Amino acid sequence: MRAASVSSSSPDYLPRFCSRSGPLRVSSEHSCLEVKKLRYRSPGTQLDLLSDVTLSLPVKRFGLVFGRSGSGKTTLLQILAGLCAPTSGSICIQHYGSDGSPKLSPEILLPERVGIVFQFPERYFLADTVLEEVTFGWPRQKADSSTREQLASNLQYAFSAVGLHAISLEENPHSLSGGFKRRLALAVQLVQKPALLLLDEPLAGLALLHEKLVFPFCFGIALEFVQRRQVLELNLLHVSDWKARADVVKLLKHLKKELTILAVSHDLKELSALVDASWRMEMGGILKEERLTL
Numbered sequence: 536m537r538a539a540s541v542s543s544s545s546p547d548y549l550p551r552f553c554s555r556s557g558p559l560r561v562s563s564e565h566s567c568l569e570v571k572k573l574r575y576r577s578p579g580t581q582l583d584l585l586s587d588v589t590l591s592l593p594v595k596r597f598g599l600v601f602g603r604s605g606s607g608k609t610t611l612l613q614i615l616a617g618l619c620a621p622t623s624g625s626i627c628i629q630h631y632g633s634d635g636s637p638k639l640s641p642e643i644l645l646p647e648r649v650g651i652v653f654q655f656p657e658r659y660f661l662a663d664t665v666l667e668e669v670t671f672g673w674p675r676q677k678a679d680s681s682t683r684e685q686l687a688s689n690l691q692y693a694f695s696a697v698g699l700h701a702i703s704l705e706e707n708p709h710s711l712s713g714g715f716k717r718r719l720a721l722a723v724q725l726v727q728k729p730a731l732l733l734l735d736e737p738l739a740g741l742a743l744l745h746e747k748l749v750f751p752f753c754f755g756i757a758l759e760f761v762q763r764r765q766v767l768e769l770n771l772l773h774v775s776d777w778k779a780r781a782d783v784v785k786l787l788k789h790l791k792k793e794l795t796i797l798a799v800s801h802d803l804k805e806l807s808a809l810v811d812a813s814w815r816m817e818m819g820g821i822l823k824e825e826r827l828t829l
């Protein structure tokens with residue numbers, strides 16, 4: 536069951552957040568993603584992969600979960616996305632009034648309102664064109680005109696939100712640069728207008744190049760240009776991927792104005808400027824609120 540035993544009168548529902556710069560300010564009336572006592576034990580085992588995970592993230596904020604490999608971060612995202620059912624616990628959106636008390640009952644967050652971008656999302660591209668990739672899950676039957684208009688408007692919204700409008704819809708997704716593949720993967724989720732966007736290692740696989748290395752790197756390219764022309768193209772692709780890391784961070788900063796985002800990442804330094812709330816996942820799926828100290 537996705538939601539179990541939710542009590543809106545519980546004092547635990549009063550918001551308490553911290554960020555890099557101290558307590559997180561939220562406007563008097565606000566809503567939060569509330570994850571309460573989420574437990575997950577994979578079927579047929581006696582081992583809890585998530586142990587009473589509880590977190591609150593105000594809407595249109597960026598939350599970050601970090602921690603050691605194998606601690607349960609991806610498992611948490613999979614459960615929030617509805618890919619597997621929790622053993623117990625609840626995932627809701629709670630609205631708060633200006634006095635800070637919960638307004639109405641919490642709203643269960645259904646999986647169809649959650650988007651997830653997996654690690655290395657380009658590996659899961661299925662279509663031969665950008666348009667087919669973005670519309671892959673859409674109804675195949677003839678939709679009525681209002682549905683068609685809605686889908687077209689969602690498509691426009693997604694493409695403009697991720698800055699893909701300059702790309703031809705006929706382009707093969709696999710021929711895009713690393714950064715544009717990430718944009719496309721985000722657009723695939725944004726067309727659904729999710730209430731919550733989950734990102735698993737959003738910068739993974741995009742080449743990391745330190746500024747100090749740029750000069751020797753460019754010198755290397757020039758040298759190779761003299762030796763072998765086609766190697767140049769390969770190296771220029773890496774340069775564009777390096778820029779892509781910064782571009783993806785910039786894009787996420789833009790997206791969080793409109794979206795509630797929860798990311799799992801090891802790239803704490805690069806994402807730190809975006810982070811409003813953060814948690815460390817300890818081995819055994821134990822989540823603890825912790826400020827980033829960089």
Ligand SMILES: Nc1ncnc2c1ncn2[C@@H]1O[C@H](COP(=O)(O)OP(=O)(O)OP(=O)(O)O)[C@@H](O)[C@H]1O
Pocket residue numbers: 577584602603604605606607608609610611816
């Ligand atoms: N379907 C499954 N059945 C049993 N155990 C699983 C299953 N999926 C993951 N695990 C185990 O659950 C634990 C948490 O895995 P998870 O992938 O969530 O960790 P993680 O923190 O995301 O790691 P990483 O940073 O390496 O991605 C690991 O010990 C893993 O081996």
